[in-house]
Amino acid sequence: MKKYQMYVFAVATLLVAVATAFALWADALKIHLEVNTGNVDIEFTGVPRAIEMHDTDPGEHEGKDVASCTAEFTEVQDEEAAAAGLLLPPSWNPSSANADVELRIVITNAYPGYQCIIQDVNVKNVGTIPVKLLVKILDQNHNVIRPEQYFGGFLSYIDTDGDGCTELDVDYSGFFTLNGTQLHPGESQSFTVNLRLPKERQQCIAEQTTYTFYVVIIGYQWNEFP
């Protein structure tokens, strides 16, 4: 029995010695990874200027002052919520939710033939990584509006109230030049909004009616542009 105890003690001692040797031989390297993400952020800059036009001349027909057109930067709504849904992929990450002012354009007492152009508005990349821009037009229920027709790919009629009759003419060339534009941090791109109540569609233009629609500009991280 005493001999057996000696064997057990010897084996235990051997195991401890081996374990100690491994512990001495082992070492650890630690890699510290720190990832600081950038920021996608765009904003309006400039001083929006509304210019009334008739045909190709400035001002209203015969120099009258009947309608009015104003443009200003102001907080209108949660633009992220307005753009959510079908417009943006579900994996979209609103990095600066509802932090931007909107460009608000108001036309009053309008009539067929009235035209207003908004100039001196820019989109600026105030984030830290490049962005690519995409423009969409939404009706008042935030459904995407597609132009009825193009003339040379620039002019289009849109139906903002969903009655099947196109009552507004939006010159897409003014702001669709933004589509696909890549802005590096600090860069900006100007655009115009050219809106007309077409005489040729006067049957679609009701009196004492408010037509509302949205132009949404989305800045995507440049390497994930849809």
Place this chain on the structure above:
Amino acid sequence: MKPLTTIAIAMLITAIATTAALMADTLTTKITAKTGTIDLDLQTATRTCGKVATTVTITPTKTDNTYTIQINVNPPGASSDSCTVYLTYENTGAIPIKIYTTSSTSSGTCTATPTTTGQIHPGDTGTVNVYISCTGSCTCTVTSTAKSWNQ
């Protein structure tokens, strides 16, 4: 579940969510266009005739921006007479208008002549003179439509 396992799963979920989220930002332009109104109102309809006994009945009806006015002239004893009816319209809309007037009759003569041929600004009035000449009873139908001044 052991705490270490819970932490590991939470870190995994966070990593997946972070990977899937694309960065984007949006700007919105809200455009509101409110249209004005085109409207006219028949304020007065007066008449003068050659004979005092001639009866003139004026019946206006309005549909949208159009007045249809039936003017019946009935000289006494089926005789002949000529009358002039003065129609005065007010621009009750919000933008300048022009009034376009036509006339027709089944017998006799009926002509409508706007004395205000130019634009009528909101709140202003314009007059249309209707000349009617007939033997016996006749009816003249005058239609006046307001349209935007720039059309």
